[in-house]
Amino acid sequence: MANSRLDTLIERFHNKTISEAEHAELLNLLAQNEHARTARQFFRDVMENQPGNAQYFKQSDSEALLAAVQSKIDITKQRPVVRMSPFWKWAGVAAAACVLIIAGVWLLQPAATSTVKPVVQNKTSVPDLLPGRKNKAVLILADNKQIVLDSTGTGMLSMQGNAEVRKSGNGQIIYESGNGLNTSNETVYNILEVPNGGEYELVLSDGSKVWLNSASRIKFPVNFSGNTRDVELSGEAYFEIAKDRARPFKVHFKTSTVEVLGTHFNVNSYDNEPAQAVTLLEGSVKVASLQEAEIIKPGQQAVLGNKNKMKIKQVDVEEAVAWKNGYFIFVDEDIKSIMRKLARWYDFTPEYLGDISEEQFGGMISKFRNISDVLKMFESTGTIHFKIIPGDSSGKGKKIIITR
Structure with missing residues (x-):
């Protein structure tokens, strides 16, 4: 019965006919552990098919769902899994949108809109690496x-x-x-x-x-x-x-x-x-x-x-097979494992300085984002930092320095 109801709510979400009460019900069902696989597929469909200016979930809804998920697990008894955030634009304004994995449940979490005016920078001064x-x-x-x-x-x-x-x-x-x-x-x-x-x-x-x-x-x-x-x-x-x-x-x-x-x-x-x-x-x-x-x-x-x-x-x-379908999916992976995958796709050499965090990360992001978008996911946790060395004009010498 619950699965049938969940399918109905997902269909109404994609058809834009879902009511506010049904929206809350959808979030509640997606937070349940038995629907983890459906939840992940749902958020993947959102990433692939929804327009870039869609307003998916209110901040308060996302916080409530996150709290509901966290209340079902004892964080202190689990290996540390750091939540990460892929990024895309909503209504032409850069905003964070998290795909979280906590005990098998995936969560899309928009960040609150900042009231601080962005600093205008010369794009050529900000190093980045393009995807493969x-x-x-x-x-x-x-x-x-x-x-x-x-x-x-x-x-x-x-x-x-x-x-x-x-x-x-x-x-x-x-x-x-x-x-x-x-x-x-x-x-x-x-x-x-x-x-x-x-x-x-x-x-x-x-x-x-x-x-x-x-x-x-x-x-x-x-x-x-x-x-x-x-x-x-x-x-x-x-x-x-x-x-x-x-x-x-x-x-x-x-x-x-x-x-x-x-x-x-x-x-x-x-x-x-x-x-x-x-x-x-x-x-x-x-x-x-x-x-x-x-x-x-x-x-x-x-x-x-x-x-x-x-x-x-x-x-x-x-x-x-996430790589074949255009995604990175990380499940309880340390940063060195993740950087090996990123290095093959973005064609760079990772370099580690000092003691590196042994925390394990989980999340999902499109492979076709620039490397800076991917690295922001990890940096937002406060446990790891990166410096991009873009290399010469031919692309040789590309390197990312990883520090704690």
């Missing part, structure tokens, strides 16, 4: 020829073995079986490399789709032959595998392998992360390390540490 962008990558062909994809037009790019390689209008690189003129039995491989500050989508010759995150690389055959479909990955990628029961699809990364017949999953295998992670969204996969193999189910994540010891845990898969 989609469709930024380099394709390395079998003869080692490199194609810079973000500066290449659409249409056919090359014939590789028996596969035609083309770039679609939305930037995808698509491999399609050609006319069979190449009669060589040799397997032809291509490589797609995505640098810091980029993402790319690839369609393999079997119809499988791969989304590559920043600082990632995939090596793949232009046509699959034999009894398996094998690719090699470093970095992070999300896979939607075309079903083929006769030929399992295998992703090889570091010393581990994911084997599937047809499913959706995410692999995180960055060299500078302490562990590798395979997260399953749909179907089933077998994750194998040098020591063991496990089959995981949707909603589960296989985590492999430095010694290839595997741990299976239940997770919210949305967190694992």
Whole structure:
């Protein structure tokens, strides 16, 4: 009954037909722990779909909801989770809007409008870093020829073995079986490399789709032959595998392998992360390390540490694929973990001075904000501070200094 009522109120909110009493009821339902997932999706929809000048919640409503959430938990008995604030403009005036995570509940909290007149500054004197962008990558062909994809037009790019390689209008690189003129039995491989500050989508010759995150690389055959479909990955990628029961699809990364017949999953295998992670969204996969193999189910994540010891845990898969959907989602993460993710997307080097806060942060923000907007979230907690070094005119030497 409660879920049905919550769905009705959310629909009325988006249709702008919600009354003041229903608005208060909506806030109350969203504050309940059993509706945490719905609450997070609701606030994500607000961020994506509502106009920039929307007045979502009054300050008093947000404070009441925050108090209601906090009253249900004993803050002193939990690990410190610092609340953060993404920023956007309401009615043309810069105002803070918090997406908070407290015991699994997400909260949008507008800040009170300041009566202090803003100080006008020369924008060139305020350093900032722009976010990365989609469709930024380099394709390395079998003869080692490199194609810079973000500066290449659409249409056919090359014939590789028996596969035609083309770039679609939305930037995808698509491999399609050609006319069979190449009669060589040799397997032809291509490589797609995505640098810091980029993402790319690839369609393999079997119809499988791969989304590559920043600082990632995939090596793949232009046509699959034999009894398996094998690719090699470093970095992070999300896979939607075309079903083929006769030929399992295998992703090889570091010393581990994911084997599937047809499913959706995410692999995180960055060299500078302490562990590798395979997260399953749909179907089933077998994750194998040098020591063991496990089959995981949707909603589960296989985590492999430095010694290839595997741990299976239940997770919210949305967190694992937030990068693909245009968001950063942080759940109980320390600042060094967060800065590794930001550094890959904004293409900078983090530098730490002195003792750094070990508090853990939680929150959600669009990946397409400037870095200053993201850093303000952390600085607003009073536990961490940043200095942006924008680098030279070519973008080299970009650095962020982190202090307590």
